[in-house]
Amino acid sequence: MLSNHELDKLVICKKCATLHKKIILASKTKAICTTCHSTLYRKHEDLLNKSLALSVTTLIFFITANLFPIVTIDFAGSVNGITLSSVFLTMFDKQFYFAGIFSAFVIFLLPLTLIVNFVILLLFMKLKINERAVKKMLVLLSTLLPWNMVEIFLISILVAMVKLIGYAEINFGISFWALVLFVFIDMYMTKNISMIALWGMKERIYER
Ligand SMILES: [Zn+2]
Known part of the structure; x- marks a missing residue:
């Protein structure tokens, strides 16, 4: 079992359900699923x-x-x-x-x-x-x-x-x-x- 804190570091792709480790994004970039290439999340500027x-x-x-x-x-x-x-x-x-x-x-x-x-x-x-x-x-x-x-x-x-x-x-x-x-x-x-x-x-x- 993973703790809540560990779960917070993971993100699931809504399209293909692949689990990814969250990374910190540079400004104006987005995280893309390595399996299906859909957008996981974006860096929100301010x-x-x-x-x-x-x-x-x-x-x-x-x-x-x-x-x-x-x-x-x-x-x-x-x-x-x-x-x-x-x-x-x-x-x-x-x-x-x-x-x-x-x-x-x-x-x-x-x-x-x-x-x-x-x-x-x-x-x-x-x-x-x-x-x-x-x-x-x-x-x-x-x-x-x-x-x-x-x-x-x-x-x-x-x-x-x-x-x-x-x-x-x-x-x-x-x-x-x-x-x-x-x-x-x-x-x-x-x-x-x-x-x-x-x-x-x-x-x-x-x-x-
Ligand atoms: Zn995916």
Whole structure:
């Protein structure tokens, strides 16, 4: 039997299940499986600072996206500004409670919880404090991430707008562009910052 400490020095290839000994990588390099040549892991350059900067940026874009109308629609002289929150508040008004709760969750509660969780978690790691809370937040993050579908919401806004072209004059506001940037950074982070890397980072930071 190997001890946990010895197991930490090994890495298994996800494609072919070959066991490898972990090595320390030089910057901008990756470890490749000797059997099937798939990537085992990469050297993350300053992952903590980069992720912290990105998550603070997404928080700013998210707040901006919520402050002003996303679009203003000029329909035969009557101008309507649509904000993110008006999307689900209107549904409540019209008594579509289920749809209202669902969209409030997808476009507001979930993204807000994710970003705030991310910012606090990375700040704690940066300051090397509160390991127990960091652990809990990492677990919460893995539970919530699969529900993150704000990009689908952005696409549905665009589809709705395209349908209105020709009937009304549509103007995209500053909040729309903030939302677009928010979705792009969100997608970039989801693709590039893996839960494995975050857990690994936590281990390295608190074991010292
Ligand atoms: Zn392999």
